[in-house]
Amino acid sequence: MLLQPPLPPEYADRTDAELRERIRAARQKLGRRVVVLGHHYQQDDVIQFADFTGDSLKLSQLAAEQTQAEYIVFCGVHFMAESADILTSDRQQVILPDLTAGCSMADMAHIDQVEAVWPVLEKHSDLPITPITYVNSSADVKAFVGRHDGACCTSSNAKLVLEWALQGAAAADHSLGRAGGHKVLFLPDQHLGRNTAYALGWPLESMVVYNPNQPFGGVGPEALHAARFILWKGHCSVHQLFKVDQCDAIRARPEPYNIIVHPECTWEVCQRADYVGSTEYIIKTVREAPAGTYWAIGTELHLVNRLATTLPDKHVRSLAGMQCLCSTMYRIDLKHLCWALENLVAGRVVNRITVDDETKHWSRVALERMLALRPAQPVSAR
Ligand code: 13P
Ligand code: SF4
Numbered sequence: 001m002l003l004q005p006p007l008p009p010e011y012a013d014r015t016d017a018e019l020r021e022r023i024r025a026a027r028q029k030l031g032r033r034v035v036v037l038g039h040h041y042q043q044d045d046v047i048q049f050a051d052f053t054g055d056s057l058k059l060s061q062l063a064a065e066q067t068q069a070e071y072i073v074f075c076g077v078h079f080m081a082e083s084a085d086i087l088t089s090d091r092q093q094v095i096l097p098d099l100t101a102g103c104s105m106a107d108m109a110h111i112d113q114v115e116a117v118w119p120v121l122e123k124h125s126d127l128p129i130t131p132i133t134y135v136n137s138s139a140d141v142k143a144f145v146g147r148h149d150g151a152c153c154t155s156s157n158a159k160l161v162l163e164w165a166l167q168g169a170a171a172a173d174h175s176l177g178r179a180g181g182h183k184v185l186f187l188p189d190q191h192l193g194r195n196t197a198y199a200l201g202w203p204l205e206s207m208v209v210y211n212p213n214q215p216f217g218g219v220g221p222e223a224l225h226a227a228r229f230i231l232w233k234g235h236c237s238v239h240q241l242f243k244v245d246q247c248d249a250i251r252a253r254p255e256p257y258n259i260i261v262h263p264e265c266t267w268e269v270c271q272r273a274d275y276v277g278s279t280e281y282i283i284k285t286v287r288e289a290p291a292g293t294y295w296a297i298g299t300e301l302h303l304v305n306r307l308a309t310t311l312p313d314k315h316v317r318s319l320a321g322m323q324c325l326c327s328t329m330y331r332i333d334l335k336h337l338c339w340a341l342e343n344l345v346a347g348r349v350v351n352r353i354t355v356d357d358e359t360k361h362w363s364r365v366a367l368e369r370m371l372a373l374r375p376a377q378p379v380s381a382r
Pocket of ligand 2: 041077102103104105106136236238239264326327328329349
């Protein structure tokens with residue numbers, strides 16, 4: 001994790017009302033030189049200052065489109081800011097208001113591990129392997145994937161990207177078959193990989209979970225050889241908090257709840273849900289639903305609470321009875337946003353996120369392969 005220096009007392013001690021006023025003033029001074037992007041999991045206090053909000057895919061596209069802005073202040077987590085730096089021009093600078101806003105899932109696939117595992121996988125495969133990485137990964141891992149003829153994916157377009165990766169596989173091949181096509185190494189989220197492959201019609205037996213800390217991933221060479229999907233042993237600690245019991249409890253209630261979850265949830269939870277998709281998909285589905293409908297949502301709490309407040313004609317609640325919040329997203333707050341913007345006004349760029357040229361080149365290849373595959377679609381709508 002990167003270290004964030006403590007903020008000067010003029011930020012730490014200020015009230016929220018004061019900070020909001022100062023942020024407004026700084027934004028006004030900076031005008032079009034700055035664009036603020038906000039992921040849906042950000043707190044309301046931060047989201048109110050975002051020029052654009054979105055899921056990971058939409059924010060990557062928006063970052064690439066901001067050709068006029070000199071500074072892109074990314075209210076999200078580290079890998080998102082890296083993606084923005086990869087996709088924007090060299091004269092643009094990307095800023096993450098708090099450097100400790102990382103992603104524990106992205107940290108579960110370190111480039112050294114990926115590079116060590118790759119030759120083992122290639123040796124024990126009868127088919128070529130296409131590596132796919134969820135955008136929730138470091139720029140190094142994205143570059144690895146780009147170099148090895150793979151691509152990135154987000155939760156909005158994972159189906160499309162997996163189909164692309166398996167290219168060459170015949171329809172009759174949708175079992176344990178190995179008659180042509182490619183295998184897929186899916187990094188770093190085993191759940192998104194499993195949920196997506198299953199939604200495409202692949203059985204669970206065609207997938208193995210690869211633990212990079214064990215010989216042969218803890219599955220053995222035969223299982224590796226037979227598998228069509230090698231799922232990296234990574235997960236989101238927030239979405240793993242949603243459980244089958246919670247789905248059953250919602251179903252037992254008298255109100256006719258719809259269950260809608262993010263595909264970072266486990267396969268068992270996704271199977272019990274009515275709808276599965278990215279944050280953008282969740283927002284669109286609930287927003288467009290008829291008034292009076294009931295929604296239990298399996299994703300980060302700030303987004304669920306915002307939907308509950310902004311859609312009072314619907315009954316919106318979290319699927320879990322507990323606080324499922326992303327503690328790293330939460331690190332971006334009014335103080336850090338104010339500090340980053342006021343430094344820009346003073347001509348100082350703080351917390352710039354940069355990716356070196358070689359890594360940038362290959363990770364851009366992986367991201368652009370993904371962005372060329374449109375349209376975005378949910379993992380599954382059952
Ligand atoms: P999306 O916004 O792409 O659905 O991803 C959710 C997430 O966990 C981001 O880290
Ligand atoms: Fe990472 Fe999960 Fe937080 Fe998303 S919600 S940033 S995947 S830890």
